Amino acid sequence: MSTAPRWLDEQERGAWLDLAQILMLLPAALDRQLREDTGIPHAYYQILATLSASDGNCLRMSDLARMVGTTPSRLSHAVDSLQQRGWLERRACPTDKRGQVAHLTDTGLDALRAAAPGHVAEVRRLVFDHLTPDDLTHLRAVTAKLLPALH
Amino acid sequence: MSTAPRWLDEQERGAWLDLAQILMLLPAALDRQLREDTGIPHAYYQILATLSASDGNCLRMSDLARMVGTTPSRLSHAVDSLQQRGWLERRACPTDKRGQVAHLTDTGLDALRAAAPGHVAEVRRLVFDHLTPDDLTHLRAVTAKLLPALH
């Protein structure tokens, strides 16, 4: 396989170096803020947030995994951890005996509500404070083009 | 502390959901390709790549950490692992007795050269194939605005 690889040109190379830095630094920064202030890793926060935005504060495991962008295995371990803190519980799925449904508990909702303001402030401080409305439009155009290939 | 938090408006909320997905999926996809095809995690690849782009294929640990966007601790563990594979070696820094300098070995360079084409192809497939030159310009403008706050 693999004939001569098509390398990146100067434009692309520069863009990639910057983007790679952001892919490394931005999640790390969000993670650090959440852990320091609330003890919740960013990936776990996303699980709670996704559940809280769903009908009945509950979601099928596989749907949740797709929406958060994680693997079944990772989600399963994460739910274990969140369940031990009392923030989540598993219930059997009524329509599919294989299925499990993750339910956000009241305690979990409280924890999320406590964490949300600080997290949003950090997102604002690191991202939106630096972008104009035009930047936002361009950014959405780019993400819209990239997301399909990632799913 | 913390007066009423300033939440995200509709524009920002949508942009953030998309961006968060990309922050989750893109590193995971890059990592998977590299691991499957070469056994190198993405974070380790970046270390090798950064070294290979440097004068003398070597860098001070602290400089390397800054350039790759990682913590001293993470880098130290990573270098341990890369050293065991024979791809890297530590040498004492001549001008600062605390310092360590990471040197890319010939074997390491070979490994990097073997991994590079597949990785670049994946970056192209997931990112640059979907973007026009205008998109690239906009993207660079955005990353340029975000990076300072992340350092």
Added chain:
DNA sequence: CCCGTGTTGTTGATGTTTCAACATTCCGAG
């Protein structure tokens, strides 16, 4: 010279992710 402070890098414990293997259930073809 000497002490205090900041820098550099490592270590080990703990937490999280990945990977491979697996059990269970669904579903469609025959």
Added chain:
DNA sequence: CTCGGAATGTTGAAACATCAACAACACGGG
């Protein structure tokens, strides 16, 4: 109905990351 493949979740081990604590050195002011 029944079989085989696909989908859903879980598990345990290994790899990787984070955190706190630490050791060793640099550097500047007294």
